[in-house]
Amino acid sequence: MKKPPLGIEAKSVLELLDESEVITDQQFRLYSWMADYYMCTPGEVLNAALPAGLKLSSESMIQLHPSFDEETTTFDFSEKERLLLHKLKQGVIDYTEAAKVLGVKTIYSLLKSLSAKEAIILYEEVKDRYKPKTEKRIRLSDQYLKKKDLEKLFEVISAKPKQEAVLLKYLQQVQCSLIRTSIKKVLQKMNSWTTRSPSHQQQHS
Numbered sequence: 001m002k003k004p005p006l007g008i009e010a011k012s013v014l015e016l017l018d019e020s021e022v023i024t025d026q027q028f029r030l031y032s033w034m035a036d037y038y039m040c041t042p043g044e045v046l047n048a049a050l051p052a053g054l055k056l057s058s059e060s061m062i063q064l065h066p067s068f069d070e071e072t073t074t075f076d077f078s079e080k081e082r083l084l085l086h087k088l089k090q091g092v093i094d095y096t097e098a099a100k101v102l103g104v105k106t107i108y109s110l111l112k113s114l115s116a117k118e119a120i121i122l123y124e125e126v127k128d129r130y131k132p133k134t135e136k137r138i139r140l141s142d143q144y145l146k147k148k149d150l151e152k153l154f155e156v157i158s159a160k161p162k163q164e165a166v167l168l169k170y171l172q173q174v175q176c177s178l179i180r181t182s183i184k185k186v187l188q189k190m191n192s193w194t195t196r197s198p199s200h201q202q203q204h205s
Helices: 025-037 042-049 079-088 095-102 108-116 147-156 161-173 177-204
Strands: 056-064 120-128
Touching: 025 042, 056 079, 056 095, 079 095, 079 108, 079 120, 095 108, 108 120, 147 161
Parallel strands: none
Antiparallel strands: 056 120
């Protein structure tokens, strides 16, 4: 382990976010040139250049100090400080929730006081903003891949036009010779039922 430089308060590395480089040396040189040319900071260029999936956001969190003991501590606490400590016994919370619990808009002075009394720990929770895009798809159940079973399915849903229309639309899109042959026969049967229906109605009339 390397020793920290003299005269500088070095902080420990908590987590290595990327195993390999995200930005190449050539990109760094380009971003530096853009920052000089447009008279802005390299951070602003980097924020505009990086895709949204590579950007990380963090949220400030509050938790009880592991060694804190309210009964043995020598520090005095205000009513709001005790209220927040009681809430933290239930688990970690963020700054927004802490402000709601205390009924105040700003909590920084209170957090600074509790941190100095070694009652709480403040840290940043890194959140990955990348969310993969997904697409929902449907397929015919394996039990209806056989011709006879598919024809039985049409007979079952024949009284439900909407379901029948959805199934017909699906079968027209799939690339399966067995299903295409089956649907052709089913459609032929449906056409024959349609052509017979007027004469059938005349007999009843």
